[in-house]
Amino acid sequence: MGDYAFDEDSRVEPGVDGEYTAKLTGRWNGTRGAVNGGYLLATCTRALALSMPFPDPIVISGFFLRPGMAGAAAIRTSLIRGGRTTAFGEAVLTQDGKEVIRATAAFARLSQDGQVFLGAAPPDLPPPDECVRLLASEPGMPRIAERVDFRRVELPGWFRGEPTGQPSSEFWMRFADGRDADLLALPLVVDANPPPVLELGVSTTTIQLTVHLRAKPAPGWLACRATTRFVGGGYHEEDFEVWDSAGILVAQSRQLALVLPLLIRVLRAFRACRAFRGGNTGVQAD
């Protein structure tokens, strides 16, 4: 649990009767100054992992009730049912006595059996060091961008100030400090990316996120695919796949999110930046 940011920042201290305390940090903040939803969900998963009679989360579903902020948090966990092969638990994270996220999860012992049917392939990407990197130092980038290293074939359209109209992307991803992802980190991984609906010129806030944990990730870069297919009535879904360095699907998630107008100041910042730097904005080869 040493020095990595994720381990440090999602640490939970056990109290009595399934209660834990955590100290959320601002290092995983999104663009609106609240902590990232996946970070909240991963912190809940970590508390549940200490309480459940099986070691591996296989599915966790979180409802986002209000924005989480850097600062103290309490997590109340309960065992809903401990079955023969599967245990179910609930975690309620509160700040200042107000509920921020309610998560329900199933835990089991993930088998090492391989994939027996595969109806989709991992993203087909050039090696990470041949991709471009989104730099956290660019104007308008959220703090979480300092903690996660994203590599793409080319810069996203929204980042260049020219949304492509195609809310889908494939990219490499890993923690910036080199920590390899494990099952406990995956609920954060699936929500750490800039949302693909930025390519439609809108922003978003998550209402609900379900993560399936399908296998323990091998060390190394994660190949990811984020896709939104349906936007309407003020909501959209986002699907996310995480493939490990061995080509195994390790997580699959879906969220329902509320469409928000994109912050004008962010777009302006991007445009100003692009005009100033002449198109190389944010790119840095390895």
Added chain:
Amino acid sequence: MGDYAFDEDSRVEPGVDGEYTAKLTGRWNGTRGAVNGGYLLATCTRALALSMPFPDPIVISGFFLRPGMAGAAAIRTSLIRGGRTTAFGEAVLTQDGKEVIRATAAFARLSQDGQVFLGAAPPDLPPPDECVRLLASEPGMPRIAERVDFRRVELPGWFRGEPTGQPSSEFWMRFADGRDADLLALPLVVDANPPPVLELGVSTTTIQLTVHLRAKPAPGWLACRATTRFVGGGYHEEDFEVWDSAGILVAQSRQLALVLPLLIRVLRAFRACRAFRGGNTGVQAD
């Protein structure tokens, strides 16, 4: 709420403090004698709809803790948070004092805004009366098949005793008694179909199911798409889309399920039936 089976069988009677009672019937049983999971989730949704300060469920997530059986059930609902535009609630359905399903949901007021981005098309199917129907009277068919009318271009491979190896299908669907689907029925609709993994020669039991309710369905047949893409480590996901007669995506769901060996007696019954009837088994044009 007159005479339709769904309304009758998912009826909940209010008690005090957000408690409801229901009388689950065996008319929605699956092949293993337990009630269908979507039926349980729809019953919980209906109880929540009576308790929440907004009219429309937009997302509901249910964890299946143990099989539900025909008979009396109690549903304890609670308001987790009533916000300005979204309310969150929880429903816990118990039978004989034991928890069967725990569901969490968000309610809002669905706008009538149309789809603003569409990254997939509805299933391209011939009209229902040019499709074949899966008959509930065939040996091995579960009781729920009496309540739901499925129409396909051709009979599924598993039904003919010859699984195709392709766990994906598109089909028409409606309640057999002509009741049109509404938001409250959609959590049942997304789980009523024979699971596509039958085409891999295995069966399945749901651990967790998340349903996004995206629009109020227009009356008429529903065009559906059920797909499993990843089977491994003893689990699989199933994605489900429901499109209404106006071509609008009205629900999208995903479940995580445990792979089970297909009941030998069911396969034998299909094979015997097929040998006896010479390939027309289960087919009936409108």
